[in-house]
Amino acid sequence: MKTDGLDKLLQDTLKAEVAASAERLSDMEKRVVMELGERCPRLRGFQWLGQLLAPTRGTRLGQIVVVGATAAIFLFVGLTLSDRVLPEGGAPQVSLQPLRSADGTQEVVFVWPAPLDAKTVAVVGNFNAWEGTDLSDPDGDGIWTTSIPLSPGRYEYAFIVDGRWQGHDPRADEVIQSFGEYSSVRYIGRGGDGV
Amino acid sequence: MYRMQDEVSLLRASLQGDTGAWGEIISRYKDAILGLCLGFMRNRADAEDVSHDAFIRAYVNLRRYDLERRFSTWLFTIAANLCRNKLRYRKNHPSTEQPLQIRGGIDPAKLVGAEDRQAKIRKVLAKMPYGYRAPLVLRFYNELPYQEISSILSIPEGTVKTRIHRGKAMLKDLFEEGA
Numbered sequence: 001m002k003t004d005g006l007d008k009l010l011q012d013t014l015k016a017e018v019a020a021s022a023e024r025l026s027d028m029e030k031r032v033v034m035e036l037g038e039r040c041p042r043l044r045g046f047q048w049l050g051q052l053l054a055p056t057r058g059t060r061l062g063q064i065v066v067v068g069a070t071a072a073i074f075l076f077v078g079l080t081l082s083d084r085v086l087p088e089g090g091a092p093q094v095s096l097q098p099l100r101s102a103d104g105t106q107e108v109v110f111v112w113p114a115p116l117d118a119k120t121v122a123v124v125g126n127f128n129a130w131e132g133t134d135l136s137d138p139d140g141d142g143i144w145t146t147s148i149p150l151s152p153g154r155y156e157y158a159f160i161v162d163g164r165w166q167g168h169d170p171r172a173d174e175v176i177q178s179f180g181e182y183s184s185v186r187y188i189g190r191g192g193d194g195v
Numbered sequence: 196m197y198r199m200q201d202e203v204s205l206l207r208a209s210l211q212g213d214t215g216a217w218g219e220i221i222s223r224y225k226d227a228i229l230g231l232c233l234g235f236m237r238n239r240a241d242a243e244d245v246s247h248d249a250f251i252r253a254y255v256n257l258r259r260y261d262l263e264r265r266f267s268t269w270l271f272t273i274a275a276n277l278c279r280n281k282l283r284y285r286k287n288h289p290s291t292e293q294p295l296q297i298r299g300g301i302d303p304a305k306l307v308g309a310e311d312r313q314a315k316i317r318k319v320l321a322k323m324p325y326g327y328r329a330p331l332v333l334r335f336y337n338e339l340p341y342q343e344i345s346s347i348l349s350i351p352e353g354t355v356k357t358r359i360h361r362g363k364a365m366l367k368d369l370f371e372e373g374a
Contacts, residue, residue, distance in 0.1 A: 006366055007335045010320075013313040014230045014336040017239070021229055024243050028225050029218035032250045036214060168210050168258070175258050182212045 068154065071173045071187050106188055109147045110135060112159045112166070116142045123148075125157030132160060152189020158182070202266055210257055221250050224267070227337055228274050234332030235278040237321045238285075245281055249274040271337065272347045275329065282325060319369040327362035330355050 018025070110123045112135060121144040122132040128148070135144035156176070158167035167182030168175055174185040197205060197219035208216035228249055232242035253260075253273050260269050320328055333344045341359075345352040 006316075006363065006370060009312055009316050010331065010335050010366070012309070013316045013320075014234050014332065016313060017233045017317075018226050018230045021233075021239065021243060025225050025229060028247060028250070029221045032221055032247060032254070033214045033218050035247075035251060036217075036254055165212065167212055177255065182210075 068187075104189055105149050105151050107147045108150045108186075108188065109145060110157075110159075112144045112161065114142055114144050114161050116140075118142070118144070119162055120160075121162075122160045123157055124160055125155055127155050127157070135159075150188050153187075155186050155188060156183045157186065158184060203262060206257070206260070206262060206266060209254065214254075217250075217254050224270060225250075227267070228270065230336045231271060231274055231332060232278055234320065234336055235275065235325070235329055236282060236285075237317075241281055241285070242278075245274065245277045249277055252277065265343070268343050268346055271333070271339075271343075275333075275347050278329075279325075315370060315373070316366075319366055322369055323362065323365055327358050327365055330358045331362045331366065334359050 110133075112121050112123075114121050114137070118137075121135040121137070123135060123146065124130045124132045127150055133146055133148060135146040137144045157169075158165055158181075159169075160166070165181050167184060169184035169186075172184035173187050175182050176185055177183075197216055200208075200216070200219070202220070202223075205216040205220050209220065225246065229242060229246045232245045232249075233239065236242045236245065249270065253270050256273075260266065323331075329348060330344055333339045333347060334341075339347070341352050341355050344355045344359075348355070350358075
């Protein structure tokens, strides 16, 4: 970029101002990461329900209601227009493919591509009281799967790979943060609530 | 271990909840973000606060970021929006902080000429309207192309060019007047 004297002076002035904040900048990473941890405590088990209903969480409740309602509307429109419940996209990380049965219960397939040396992969969520359901990889290709029958409703879940929390499912309807980590949320069926 | 990783890997790891990877992203962008905020806001305390908040806001909303797009544009947009919101707030709640000055670490004898000129530029920047100051900062401090500035400030590319042209003329006039 071609600059004349004033352009350079403007640039140097702002660089000097940034340099003058060096002390404050030096631990910005630490402060941000610490605040993220404090802001987003993980909600284990059914604690999320208590938090949801607590009077001090009005904003959070409002946000969740709006997001939930929006997700339900999109889900309803999607179901009306297509027989495919949740179309597969290009994201390679995780897929969750509900197979619907007549009574509304769906055999939901959880898939997690883990490193080839992974020893255990489990899915935890409010459908199994966060106790963990093991995934298996019989052909050793690193794609771990399990299926769990789920009735219509809203489900929070995460994967545990060799003891490490993997909460971000790119295909989830929502990803929420709790206790400093992500959990994924999936809506099954038309109602999208009532777990 | 993070220093060797490319940006997309760090962002993917951050999406998985790896805050260490996010820390490396902050290291890479904190100077650019603080410079942007200082240029936009002309108030050190507010600029530092907004820079911090921009990284928090970006992490919390990282899932909305499209990995196919340029990350810096997305991050700069968040910071620019936070600056604009804070400036609106400051209209009704003026800050008691003194105008921007460089504090400490400078040899006055050695830098007196440059310091004078920089002090003058600081005064000029403070006098310039935000609509002209912001594109100038993005162009000459962050060294962004017109298209990216247009995206960050949500104004047409032609308007960006006009404002930069007029902003430079304004900068020159005010500088020569002695601000």
